Amino acid sequence: MNDYIDGHNDLLMQLWLRCPDNPELAFFEQGCEGHLDFRRIRQGRLGAALFAIFVPPEKYVALHYPQRLAALKDRVAVMWQQLAILQRLEQFSQGQAKICRTALEVKECQQRGQLAMIAHIEGADALGTEGHLLTAFYDAGVRSVGPFWNTPNAFGEGITGSFPGSPDSGPGLTVAGFEFVRQLQARSMLIDVSHMNQKAFYDTAKTVDQPLVATHSNAHALCAQPRNLTDAQLKVIADSGGMVGVNFGNAFLRADGQRDPDTPLDQIVAHILYLLNQAGEDHVGFGSDFDGTGVPDSLKDVTGLGLLEQKLRDTGLSERVITKVCRGNWDRIFEHFMTG
Helix, strand or coil, X not given: CCCEEEEEEXXXXXXXXXXXXXXXXXXXXXXXXXXXXXXXXXXXXXXXXXXEECCCCHHHHHHHCHHHXXXXXXXXXXXXXXXXXXXXXXXXXXXXXXXXXXXXXXXXXXXXXXXXXXXXXXXXXXXXXXXXXXXXXXXXXXXXXXXXXXXXXCCECECXXXXXXXXXXXXXXXXXXXXXXXXXXXXXXXXXXXXXXXXXXXXXXXXXXXXXXXXXXXXXXXXXXXXXXXXXXXXXXXXXXXEEEECCCHHHHCCCCCCCCCCCHHHHHHHHHHHHHHHCCCCEEECCCECCCCCCCCCCCHHHHHHHHHHHHHCXXXXXXXXXXXXXXHHHHXXXXXXX
């Protein structure tokens, strides 16, 4: 039985939006809306995950959570508040969850049955180009950064465009962007390419000498969302020693690009098998995007991870490969990046 590792979720954003005053009570005692809370994480046997610090777009907040709109005026403060939520979860857990800064800490959590939580920044818009905020967040425990979400910032442009579309949607890294990815590499931080457009992706690949990781992306050949990865990009990721966390979002799985929750688990399996074929067994894992997008009703939430594992087994994949997809490949990536 595997304790699963997941490359991306948006729990912190949801707790920040919905219950900023008592996020730990919602997570541990009351239960949360969406895909994740501690009871279901335990039931689903999730052992480790990257927890995204993500400042939601103003239009989304204005429409769904207008009471939180004023807080967006200070985007850096929002980031610190979400990291503080993760710290409160650790403190409230009574040793059941831990923010991990090193691969050794992740391994110790796995051995003790603790939830290993790795802090990740999704979209570096608010960090600025001076570098002091990146240093501050690193010192506070962040070990992974995606420079972009969907909108332009000082470092370049995130992936944009409608379905079906190409990932070649805009210019690549700016001068500041090149320097930023160098700063990330100098700190041995994971650089998430999931929201990079094609030019920024290749700019990053040529600039840094480390495994490239797409924490929550899928195969463009199966679903032509601009944010999914082409076969050529998959080869670059594999050649770098990196990996792809498969996104469970309906719109990134389906050949028609629709957000229809009536999506069979076989669609997730199809992307995993395709990525295994294109990138190899050492370069594919889970990157659910739980609490950040709609997932198949057939999966439901984190409690469905065991069903997905069984679906993989039903395809005839070896136990060795299944273990790599469920946990082992993420363990290897952590051992590369989370060195101190």
